[in-house]
Amino acid sequence: MPVKLINYFIAAIVCIAATPISASEPAHEVSPGIILYNQFKFDTAFPILEEEARSGSAESQYYLGEALRRRSRYMTPEAQHWYETAAMSGSIYAMVQLGRAQNDLCATMENCPPSQKTQAEWFMEAKKITLPKANNGDPESLYLMYEITFDRTWLEKSANSGYAIAQYWMAIGDRQGEGFFLIPGKREAAVSQWLKAASEGGNPKAMMDYIEILYKNGDLEDVRHWLQVAAETGDQKAISSYGSYLAHAPDQVGYPLDLVKGYALISLLKELDGGGAIQDFVQDTLEEIGAKMTPEQIKSSEAVANEWKDTHPPLSFFPDKLGR
Template identity: 30%
Template sequence: MHSHLSILTTLFNLRDTLSALITRITDQPQEAITKGIVLYNLGEFSQAKSYLTIGATAGDRASQYALAEVIRRQAGSITEEAKNWYRLAGAQDHVYALMRLGDEASLKKAKELAQTEADKGNADAMLELYELNQNIEALRKAADAGSLEGQYILAVKYDKDESLIADSRLRRATIDLLLRNAAEAGFSKAMHWYSNRFPINQNLPLRRQWLEKRAELNDVNGVLDYGLGLCGFYEDDNGVDKEYGFSRNLVKGYGLIWLVVETTAELSRHTTAKQCLEETAKEMTTDQIAAAKTFAQQWKKSHPPMSEYRLAYSDVV
């Protein structure tokens, strides 16, 4: 009896061990997918590549598309390697991957997929149709249907091509309305542009609020600007912040800049952030710096993953 119980105990332990191992193996691709997409959204392409490869190989179409985008960006063109991943994503009906491929069959499939969803009222699909044909009416439909990215891109188009709205006052009011609607709905790029347009850019309390909202989204550039403001980098010779009207808070500001420096490597402003961090440290005690890093870790836990919030497909800025 004792021997029988020992065998059963061993078998149950083995079952539990195998179950835990299977769970861990199953979770690994999903963890890689999540990590890869986060790094991709942050613009940390070199770090993202290995994680995206795991997810892409496991068949995740978002990882396949993102990996192809990384390869394209790093090479400066669509290589055969990138095409292979675009094809795999396109085989799973990823519209933007099909558009990147650009051949007749891929574009036809992309249009059919996008049109089917657009006919159901899908605003993102309407934006895909615009990206396919660059028809301004398609972009207007996407914006009217509630695509925040569509609203932002439409504002860019109106700003760059004055012939689309000949009347300057109407054009300005239309751009402002598009940006305000997208900003109020939480689109970070619209928040940034809207807060830098007259007369908002003259209203420092309101401009500061928009920056704080961007930082709350963990927009990497918003977080950095917020930290720089709190550390006094926008102050004039009289110690007055002329950009946002911030009062100094070195602990919080250092913590935010430190978080950006620690989280990024490929950010275009990384060197600037690092230099500002070193300058700020000269004004702080060891205890203050420790408190700042503690604040940064708390911020990281209580906010979404840091991101550049790039547009899904378009290259407009």
């Protein structure tokens, strides 16, 4: 991978360290506030999330709690209020975060806000709702039981049921040394298999990790396929790579040269003004590609960018829904 992209991705990792990234959620209608949250546009997201939350959206109530907690880096009274509001509306994710409050920075600071239930009671409530569904084989509930208990057995059951998020985390766990593999090479094979399964399930984070394996193995045809698929999910990292490689900035994986589309895709990333060093990457890459283009090509790239935006999901950093 070229130095320019390596530097960008390192900078992105530093930026994201405070806001973990993971697998995408299953496809569903995403509210404007959550879209902005997923783009790290927190200042813009707050008022919209609050409006959505006050209208009764449990998802927006949960994400407003997440945004408030992440901004302060600990559980504030306002964040807890919205978590509890979402939990009372049935959000298991909110119950899990309330259950984890004992491990929050506020516990160290000894200023955790009073809660309607104890942390143990929130976990019990989450388990009471989730366990029957998990026992009936519901993939998301199996995954949530893992988040409630940290028992990897639940994660593996969810992964085997086809839940892409669980498959991604099985790959990460195996890569980090979890599980038992006596035969050399079996661990690496398991990581690759889980990442492939999660990629086929639509998980962009898994796709990007799987692409790294394919690239190391010299399988450029599959690299080209999965990078395009990942870009089409809206994943900002995939779009940055896909656009650069289409425009041969550089020619890293063998795409036919397409300056107009490459320039168009990189220009889409201008709207990610909350993502740290990404704008330096965008400016440098657009200058590099634009130097090879005519004014007419640059003009036509605007229509290509608008068409992509109209026909694809919003750009996203895909932060972990259950942020730590």
